Amino acid sequence: MFKKILIANRGEIACRVIKTARKMGIATVAVYSDADRTALHVKMADEAVHIGPPPANQSYIVIDRILEAIRRTGAEAVHPGYGFLSENKEFAEALEKEGVAFIGPPAGAIEKMGDKITSKKIAAEAGVSTVPGHMGLIEDADEAIRISGQIGYPVMLKASAGGGGKGMRIAWDESDVREGFQASKNEAAASFGDDRMFIEKFVTQPRHIEIQVLSDGQGTTLYLGERECSIQRRNQKVIEEAPSPFLDEATRKAMGEQACALADAVGYRSAGTVEFIVDGERNFYFLEMNTRLQVEHPVTELITGIDLVEQMIRVAAGEKLSFGQADVRLNGWAIESRLYAEDPYRNFLPSIGRLTRYRPPEEVAFEDRVVRNDTGVFEGGEISMYYDPMIAKLCTWAPSRAAAIEEMRVALDAFEVEGIGHNLPFLSAVMDHPKFVAGEMTTAFIAEEFPDGFQGVDLPEEDLRRIAASAAAMNRVAEIRRTRVSGRLGNHERKVGTDWVVRIDGHVWPVEIDADREGATVRFEDGSDLRVASDWTPGDTLARVDVDGDLLVLKVDKITGGFRMRSRGADLDVKVLHPRQNALMAHMIEKVPPDTSKMLLCPMPGLIVKVDVGVGDEVQEGQALCTVEAMKMENILRAERTSVVAKINAEAGDSLAVDDVIMEFE
Missing domain, CATH: 3.30.700.30 (Glycoprotein, Type 4 Pilin)
Known part of the structure; x- marks a missing residue:
């Protein structure tokens, strides 16, 4: 077994890996950027190495800097977490050349499954059901429009190297394709250094259900049940649960066997996830394979009792899995709520700042209930604009789905966060929503049930x-x-x-x-x-x-x-x-808020990427005014009504705070 491993990541997933390594008696090395000097993962690790400036493309995803940290510390293996270099075949190959174990799959499997076009072809050859679409690369918006018309709207524009909702957009017509194609390419380039795009049919009323697989690369490949991930916003998961309230045992078995067949087809080793879109008739279609640990892995751990990080480490060390498919039992129900640094009252726009209060509910593990909180922050710490806005993953387990939901309700109410905007109120609203309680949700749940955004909760x-x-x-x-x-x-x-x-x-x-x-x-x-x-x-x-x-x-x-x-x-x-x-x-005068109707205010801390209008321009309702980038996502700000631009206070490259006035109208 390894004596020392390096975690090539940050935040809650780095902390999560450190906990298991400590349990196994393995020393850990953290890496950190300037923005993370005082981060929790740095404090938890046995050693820590500085690797560069805050932007990820100057620190966390620079392979040479990670390799240098490995050489300095003598780490024998690297766990990549998720995001950053976790699905980068060049990184896996570089570690192999260094004689350092990669706690993940072989580089060949990463390459084949990391490219969504190639992965769909392999999946089809392995007998896995796939979604109709165009598997070739798309050069420009005109070609994207032509192909979308052939497939039939709605379609999904997707980055070939994408993940986590980055570089993905649903297009309902030609104008959506023309506008969304370039924005998706830009996001993909910024997040993954790869702007290749493809298009597939968007399945309406879909459920997003994924299968956890685990393989030792020595003849044993297992599936550990499924996770329901249909509660999504901007193609990013918000609430997950295991098992799915929708699947029956026959569908679960069929999906699991196809997921294992795909893993075997690419010579997979380690933990991985095969994602499917499932329609109302339980027909399922391969979406993608994530050749890494998933954000939502804790719910699988809670219903199976299997520590996925531990198994990844053991497999990377050359051990065989000590259990078989018949030993995998799904026990009870688990739910995960992702706590994000985003303001639900401002259409979930990112929020940054200092956590003046951060007090999660007490973690417990009893026979009839579990509360678990995977986090990478602490009270007094900073939420940075440079990284993903997720603060924590709050998980609950109970013998039944209803009990797990009630446990989550109480845990969310007990979670204290101050100093930044956060989505705790929205998560609570979902837990009480009749469709969620009944298990009748699709990936369109948030768009359909909160069409005007989240306006708060009206209690009975x-x-x-x-x-x-x-x-x-x-x-x-x-x-x-x-x-x-x-x-x-x-x-x-x-x-x-x-x-x-x-x-x-x-x-x-x-x-x-x-x-x-x-x-x-x-x-x-x-x-x-x-x-x-x-x-x-x-x-x-x-x-x-x-x-x-x-x-x-x-x-x-x-x-x-x-x-x-x-x-x-x-x-x-x-x-x-x-x-x-x-x-x-009754005699008190009500305070009237100031009139900002003739101003475009910056809805979040961010960087002005582009200004689309000039002083004196007449703008129409819905017209793009400017683009603001925050936490790796581009947000287009549009005119709310027909007006004339009177003054512009910001230009491309400016960093703005919340409610800074970008432009004024006559």
Whole structure:
């Protein structure tokens, strides 16, 4: 077995590999750029080597710099994680020349499966069902339009060397192809150094289901069940689960056997994933093979009990797999939610900055439930504009799908993140969505269920009453604290009073609080009451409240006259007032936000790539105004209405912050 391995990656996946290596007694080497000097993976590793400036193309994907780090530290093997050099055959070949083991597949398998055109041809030859499409390279937009017309719309424009949603766009007509083709090529070139494109038929109402394979390269190739990855945004997975709520055992077996056949056809070794598109009739079509560890691998680990990173290391060290297909058992249900540094209220645009608060839920592993959080950040750390916006992968496991979902709901409510925009509210909204709960989702789920973007969550009145009762009881505790601090004499509990008015999300509820040592009974005007108990103390930013026997988890911040409370994706200002204060509220003047309707504001921190208009130009609704790049994604900003450009404040190459004024209109 190896004594020392180097992880040619960063962030949560580097931390993930280090954990398994430590468990196996293997020393680890981290590499880092200038932006990652204080990163968590650097602190966790036994050694760390600086490899260059922040941009990945000057550090993490420069093969010579990784090789130099290997030579300096004497690492015997390299785990590439995912992204960066994980599917780069030149890197695998360079390691082989150095006499260093690559903890991944052979270079030949990477080359064959890494090129999506070649991989589809091989898949077809191996008897794997494939999607109709044009497998040749596309030279320009005109050729792309001609081919798309032959295939029939809608089509998917895809980078041959792509992955992670980069360089991919759905085109519904010629104009989509013309506009999307060049943008996809640009993204592919920036992310992979390869701008080759191809086109395939886009299967409508599809589900994205993938098979985990594991091969020792010595005659044993296994499939470890499937993962449902249909909850996607911009072709990037957001929520995954294992197993799929859609597959039956016969389809699972057929998909697994085809995935293994493909792996054997290319002489595969190590862990890999074969991705399929599955239609409503359970017909499945090969999409691509990822010759690396997948982001969502933890859900497979949770339902099989197999540590995939450990198996990858053992296979790379020449060991045979110690178990067979009959030994693979799928136990219970696991769900993964990807926590991204992106603002769901701004159409999920990237967000960067310092994590002023980062407190994940406690990780536990019991017989009836598991909470796992794979992360690469820490409180006080920076979220950089140079890398992928994923902060963490929150995973839950339980014996049933319903129990795993409920466990995830509670874990998301308990996850505290401040300082940046993040998608926790959206993840909570998905967990409560009827289609997700029923398992009836496709890859169009987000586009169909949130067509106008995410506007927040409107909780039902029953939930709001539970929050109102909790806020009233918590306010009483805070008032008692203030009474004690003020030094008032007498019975402080009587001085606090029992009558309050809770205002929340348009509701006004007069309540009466009857408190005792065990908690408080909160009575509403209609005669109903709720029993509230909690160990929350003023200043705590998280409250776990028992409301009539049900757990309610609230993120809590003090505001004037009450609390800011967040639960199940809702962000609420909860006022708890004396009756007299409530009466005076009717006379308060509402603050009107400033008018920015004649300005184009930068919706995210990013780099201006291109400005498409000039001062004096008349622009039409939907017309492209400029392109902003952030976290390796190009975003086209468009005119919301017909107008005339009066002033332009930025040009190509400028770096802007959120809400910087890019241009103004007459």
